[in-house]
Amino acid sequence: MKRIFKLTLMSVLxxxxxxxxxxxxxxxSGSSKDGGDVLAQIKKRDKIVFGVKNDTxxxxxxxxxxxxxxxxxxxxxxxxxxxxxxxxxxxxxxxxTSKTRIPMLNNGDVDAVVATMTISxxxxxEVDFTDVYFKAGQSLLxxxxxKIKGIEDLKKGTKVLTAKGSTSAINIRKxxxxxxxxxxxxxxxxxxxxxxxxxDALTTDDAILYGMADEDPNYHLVxxxxxxxxxxxxxKKGNQDFVKKLNEALKAVKDSGKYDEIKNKWIKQQ
Ligand code: GLU
Numbered sequence: 001m002k003r004i005f006k007l008t009l010m011s012v013l014x015x016x017x018x019x020x021x022x023x024x025x026x027x028x029s030g031s032s033k034d035g036g037d038v039l040a041q042i043k044k045r046d047k048i049v050f051g052v053k054n055d056t057x058x059x060x061x062x063x064x065x066x067x068x069x070x071x072x073x074x075x076x077x078x079x080x081x082x083x084x085x086x087x088x089x090x091x092x093x094x095x096x097t098s099k100t101r102i103p104m105l106n107n108g109d110v111d112a113v114v115a116t117m118t119i120s121x122x123x124x125x126e127v128d129f130t131d132v133y134f135k136a137g138q139s140l141l142x143x144x145x146x147k148i149k150g151i152e153d154l155k156k157g158t159k160v161l162t163a164k165g166s167t168s169a170i171n172i173r174k175x176x177x178x179x180x181x182x183x184x185x186x187x188x189x190x191x192x193x194x195x196x197x198x199x200d201a202l203t204t205d206d207a208i209l210y211g212m213a214d215e216d217p218n219y220h221l222v223x224x225x226x227x228x229x230x231x232x233x234x235x236k237k238g239n240q241d242f243v244k245k246l247n248e249a250l251k252a253v254k255d256s257g258k259y260d261e262i263k264n265k266w267i268k269q270q
């Protein structure tokens with residue numbers, strides 16, 4: 001009886017041990033999930049997983065015909081992969097929004113975020129950034145003929161639309177404290193709401209608004225820019241070697257003239 005009990009106990013222990021080992025092996029297989037060295041994991045899997053926008057014309061927009069994402073951020077990400085892994089196709093793109101990009105980075109769902117993301121002191125507490133790779137500024141998009149000509153016209157009773165998790169939402173509350181701010185999951189939803197007459201203006205970076213004006217010429221930018229939005233590539237904290245690699249790659253892309261080529265392809269208004 002005693003012997004049977006001992007045997008059972010041993011097999012239960014063995015099952016536990018196996019399960020524990022199995023769990024760990026699964027966790028460490030080629031994702032950044034367990035917070036280890038992101039650069040080492042990228043090299044091991046021979047691919048960089050980038051978080052990019054899928055609904056932002058000119059920067060990261062999914063082409064419904066091909067299913068592929070296209071834009072300035074996408075082309076920059078491919079060039080970074082070319083510099084780091086020797087092949088611009090060694091990339092995987094996952095959709096992020098302004099709201100999800102920091103959690104997805106910190107969960108290990110993506111290795112780096114290239115998604116119209118402003119380098120800010122607040123965000124630096126949560127993630128690390130590379131050097132600036134693009135300079136934008138916040139502005140306003142309105143229907144042509146609108147009475148709103150600039151930020152000074154955003155008075156009590158006006159409604160401004162923007163996206164959750166953006167610096168745009170924070171800035172507009174400071175710059176036009178009387179206006180009502182409505183926040184959407186992403187900019188595609190915000191623009192749809194503007195077109196449906198649910199707001200008087202849409203606010204975010206001029207570079208993103210140009211993409212919307214390009215899509216629907218009934219809308220235009222007014223009043224110039226009222227903030228500075230320097231874009232950086234975000235990486236999970238504690239990966240200085242990866243940030244350094246990305247900065248070296250960015251410099252090489254700029255030095256080779258490839259950066260200007262990509263910028264001229266996507267950004268017409270400069
Ligand atoms: N660049 C601003 C930001 O990082 C606005 C654009 C966006 O939401 O991605 O919040």
